[in-house]
Amino acid sequence: MSFRIGIDLMGGDNAPAEVLLGIRRYLDLQADPVSLHLIGDAEMAKAWMQTNGLSMESLTLHHTTEVIGMQEHPTRALKEKPHSSIAKGFQLLAGGEIDAFLSAGNTGAMLVGTLFSIQALEGVIRPTMGTVMPKLNGTTGLILDVGLNADCKPEHLNQFALMGSVYARHMFDIDNPRVGLLNVGEEEGKGNILAQATYPLLKQNNSINFIGNIEGRDLMTDKADVIVCEGFTGNILLKMAESLYDMAQQTGIEHPFLNRFHFEHYGGTPVLGVRKPVIVGHGISGSLAFCNMIRLANQMLQTNILGKMADEIAKADKISPL
Amino acid sequence: MSFRIGIDLMGGDNAPAEVLLGIRRYLDLQADPVSLHLIGDAEMAKAWMQTNGLSMESLTLHHTTEVIGMQEHPTRALKEKPHSSIAKGFQLLAGGEIDAFLSAGNTGAMLVGTLFSIQALEGVIRPTMGTVMPKLNGTTGLILDVGLNADCKPEHLNQFALMGSVYARHMFDIDNPRVGLLNVGEEEGKGNILAQATYPLLKQNNSINFIGNIEGRDLMTDKADVIVCEGFTGNILLKMAESLYDMAQQTGIEHPFLNRFHFEHYGGTPVLGVRKPVIVGHGISGSLAFCNMIRLANQMLQTNILGKMADEIAKADKISPL
Numbered sequence: 001m002s003f004r005i006g007i008d009l010m011g012g013d014n015a016p017a018e019v020l021l022g023i024r025r026y027l028d029l030q031a032d033p034v035s036l037h038l039i040g041d042a043e044m045a046k047a048w049m050q051t052n053g054l055s056m057e058s059l060t061l062h063h064t065t066e067v068i069g070m071q072e073h074p075t076r077a078l079k080e081k082p083h084s085s086i087a088k089g090f091q092l093l094a095g096g097e098i099d100a101f102l103s104a105g106n107t108g109a110m111l112v113g114t115l116f117s118i119q120a121l122e123g124v125i126r127p128t129m130g131t132v133m134p135k136l137n138g139t140t141g142l143i144l145d146v147g148l149n150a151d152c153k154p155e156h157l158n159q160f161a162l163m164g165s166v167y168a169r170h171m172f173d174i175d176n177p178r179v180g181l182l183n184v185g186e187e188e189g190k191g192n193i194l195a196q197a198t199y200p201l202l203k204q205n206n207s208i209n210f211i212g213n214i215e216g217r218d219l220m221t222d223k224a225d226v227i228v229c230e231g232f233t234g235n236i237l238l239k240m241a242e243s244l245y246d247m248a249q250q251t252g253i254e255h256p257f258l259n260r261f262h263f264e265h266y267g268g269t270p271v272l273g274v275r276k277p278v279i280v281g282h283g284i285s286g287s288l289a290f291c292n293m294i295r296l297a298n299q300m301l302q303t304n305i306l307g308k309m310a311d312e313i314a315k316a317d318k319i320s321p322l
Numbered sequence: 323m324s325f326r327i328g329i330d331l332m333g334g335d336n337a338p339a340e341v342l343l344g345i346r347r348y349l350d351l352q353a354d355p356v357s358l359h360l361i362g363d364a365e366m367a368k369a370w371m372q373t374n375g376l377s378m379e380s381l382t383l384h385h386t387t388e389v390i391g392m393q394e395h396p397t398r399a400l401k402e403k404p405h406s407s408i409a410k411g412f413q414l415l416a417g418g419e420i421d422a423f424l425s426a427g428n429t430g431a432m433l434v435g436t437l438f439s440i441q442a443l444e445g446v447i448r449p450t451m452g453t454v455m456p457k458l459n460g461t462t463g464l465i466l467d468v469g470l471n472a473d474c475k476p477e478h479l480n481q482f483a484l485m486g487s488v489y490a491r492h493m494f495d496i497d498n499p500r501v502g503l504l505n506v507g508e509e510e511g512k513g514n515i516l517a518q519a520t521y522p523l524l525k526q527n528n529s530i531n532f533i534g535n536i537e538g539r540d541l542m543t544d545k546a547d548v549i550v551c552e553g554f555t556g557n558i559l560l561k562m563a564e565s566l567y568d569m570a571q572q573t574g575i576e577h578p579f580l581n582r583f584h585f586e587h588y589g590g591t592p593v594l595g596v597r598k599p600v601i602v603g604h605g606i607s608g609s610l611a612f613c614n615m616i617r618l619a620n621q622m623l624q625t626n627i628l629g630k631m632a633d634e635i636a637k638a639d640k641i642s643p644l
Contacts, residue, residue: 136572147506150514184469184557192472192554216561220569232514233555235506239538240562247542247579250458257573 002033003301004060005294006098009040010067010085011105012285016040016048019104022290024054029291033058034298037098040064040085064088067105070283074108086110090117093276100297102268104281104289111148114271114278121306123313126156127273129280130164131238133227134260136220142168143182143219143227146269147235154198157181157228159313161208163272164226166312170303172225180214180224182233188212194230202228207316267292270300273309277301324355325623326382327616328420331362332389332407333427334607338362338370341426344612346376351613355380356620359420362386362407386410389427392605396430400438408432412439415598422619424590426603426611433470436593436600443628445635448478449595451602452486453560455549456582458542464490465504465541465549468591469557476520479503479550481635483530485594486548488634492625494547502536502546504555509535516552524550529638589614592622595631599623 007023009016023036035058038045042063049056066084068077078087089101090113103110120127130144144160145152161179168177181202183191188199190213202210214224219237229237241261248258259265267289268281277300279293300306329345331338345358357380360367364385371378388406390399400409411423412435425432442449452466466486471478483501490499503524505513510521512535524532536546541559551559563583570580581587589611590603599622601615622628 136569150506150517182558184472184554192552195472195554216558216563217565217568219562220565229558230514232506232517233558236504236538236551236555237558237562240541240559241538243539243542244566246539247458251577251579253575253577253580255573255575257569258575 002035003100003298004035004037004098005297006037006039006089006092006101007290007294008085008089008101008103008105009038009045010064011103012281013070013283014286015104016044018285018287019290020045020048020052020054021287022294023059024052025287025291026294027058031295032298032302034294035060036294037062037092039089039092062088062092068109070106072106072109074106074112077106077109078112086113089113093118093278099301100277100279102279102281102293102297104268104283104285107280110278110280111271114274118274118276118278121273121275121310121313123317124163124273125159126152127271128160128163129231129269129271130167131234131241131269132266133219133241134257135222136257137222139222140172141225141227142172143229143234143237144272145229145231145234146238147231148271149231150235151232152194152230154194154201157194157198157230158201158205159273160228161202161205161210161226162312162316163309164228165208166309167272167305168225170305170308171299174225176209177225178211178223179208179226179228180211182227182229183213183215186213186215198228205316207312264289265292267294267296270296272306275306277306324357325422325620326357326359326420327619328359328361328411328414328423329612329616330407330411330423330425330427331360331367332386333425334603335392335605336608337426338366340607340609341612342367342370342374342376343609344616345381346374347609347613348616349380353617354620354624356616357382358616359384359414361411361414384410384414390431392428394428394431396428396434399428400431400434408435411435415440415600421623422599422601424601424603424615424619426590426605426607429602432600432602433593436596440596440598440600443595443597443632443635445639446485446595447481448474449593450482450485451553451591451593452489453556453563453591454588455541455563456579457544458579459544461544462494463547463549464494465551465556465559466594467551467553467556468560469553470593471553472557473554474516474552476516476523479516479520479552480523480527481595482550483524483527483532483548484634484638485631486550487530488631489594489627490547492627492630493621496547498531499547500533500545501530501548501550502533504549504551505535505537507535508537520550527638529634586611587614589616589618592618594628597628599628
């Protein structure tokens with residue numbers, strides 16, 4: 001059975017054209033077969049597909065009549081616009097009609113929708129979001145949290161470490177992912193109050209391979225596979241890293257390493273620690289990003305990454321309940 | 323009168339050779355005349371100078387017999403090694419025998435020495451450290467705090483904004499420096515608890531030109547001249563920015579913009595909000611860094627930047643006492 005992936009046709013600055021181009025791009029890859037569920041204005045979608053020669057085969061349309069704008073208040077918008085593409089996506093996901101949902105629309109609405117419709121995995125204190133960090137040796141690392149939790153407690157970071165390890169193991173095929181704590185110095189005892197209090201928890205955590213502190217200078221080196229931090233610092237880093245690609249564009253630097261910082265290569269950012277895959281895209285996503293969001297959603301479903309996360313969390317809770 | 327700048331000969335991984343080479347480099351520039359006070363093993367220094375043809379003219383030697391190692395505990399080391407070059411440097415600075423002190427030695431000892439021997443300016447709640455951030459348009463911005471204060475309160479950031487503005491005005495010649503608050507989103511109300519509570523303080527602060535939030539993607543663009551954050555995030559950013567130069571070296575990318583991230587161009591990091599200039603260098607400083615630390619110390623003395631900071635803080639305190 002192929003997985004059913006829901007796609008918000010109306011989300012992002014370039015919707016629906018780039019979303020539909022991204023879908024075509026995915027189909028052209030002839031990668032794993034998936035069942036794509038397009039959520040949005042059905043008439044508009046059909047017209048585009050006819051004009052642009054995209055076949056309806058393997059596509060299911062879910063018609064919606066409202067759109068949540070990029071600047072709208074998330075909770076209010078979801079409540080007041082039940083016929084919006086984002087609200088509909090979560091209805092389908094919660095109702096089991098689709099297996100994953102992705103959108104480049106209003107980020108806040110996507111997160112509120114995820115937390116309230118899909119809910120956290122059993123035992124997860126705080127769902128999180130991680131981002132890929134390209135490394136100089138060609139591999140990739142994961143940094144989390146990157147913005148879902150601007151203020152954190154040590155036990156949150158400890159659980160991010162576990163969720164990140166499961167993700168790196170199954171999504172990046174890293175056997176025993178090395179976990180680092182983002183910090184201002186190498187030695188134990190360094191850092192702000194949060195980092196100081198988190199270090200011993202990570203050290204005692206038998207479910208992860210903790211290797212100590214990681215400094216800002218080692219984000220691109222191969223010291224750690226998973227780097228944990230609160231979502232404030234993580235979000236600043238995520239956006240700074242993404243801007244390295246823009247920097248290369250502006251300065252005319254051509255180099256494969258800097259190209260790897262282009263967010264479209266990763267598609268979007270998955271929410272971790274919830275029951276079903278939700279992927280949040282950039283507002284400025286183009287077709288490559290949408291294509292890669294579909295691939296990411298499919299990979300998360302194929303690996304059953306969230307199920308594995310649930311298992312690991314249940315196991316860890318038995319060893320040392322928080 | 324030329325200013326008297328104290329230089330720790332024993333500090334850093336490449337001491338004393340690179341320190342002395344840096345001094346020669348500075349003298350060769352025939353820049354502003356300064357009176358250089360070399361603090362360290364006098365015999366070793368004299369031997370080096372003889373071998374390498376560096377004249378003693380305009381140099382004063384202060385002999386010391388101890389060295390604080392890079393890994394020693396700062397407070398304990400300063401107490402137990404009163405005849406170390408760092409302890410001696412602070413004795414000379416506190417006693418008015420030198421006007422500024424710089425070292426690439428034990429950072430902790432430099433900071434403890436500064437805070438205890440030199441003290442904060444009247445009205446300064448927390449001295450801070452800022453770093454230069456190269457911008458794509460060729461100008462430079464200042465980010466602070468970058469590590470002196472890992473945990474901060476809103477009133478600290480508010481004062482960093484003022485100190486950073488004075489620094490940018492007089493050291494970078496920027497008329498009315500735009501101050502941004504480092505944050506995860508553009509709108510007021512975004513961020514962690516600290517950023518949310520800091521925003522209104524900055525908005526109400528009439529002594530600065532606050533322009534709102536700055537995201538990670540805008541660190542290299544020309545949105546703000548001064549960016550404030552707590553020292554945890556700032557330190558991670560500082561080290562990540564510095565690593566961009568290393569990245570360029572490793573990948574073979576040759577570009578003037580990336581060269582600007584080489585820390586040696588800035589010499590070292592000045593402590594702001596204290597009574598006399600103290601500059602903390604990287605452990606791995608080479609001669610260029612030492613040369614530029616001397617230039618930076620001299621510029622701070624020439625502009626009387628710390629005196630101007632004291633004036634502005636006194637003025638701000640009269641308008642709206644904290």
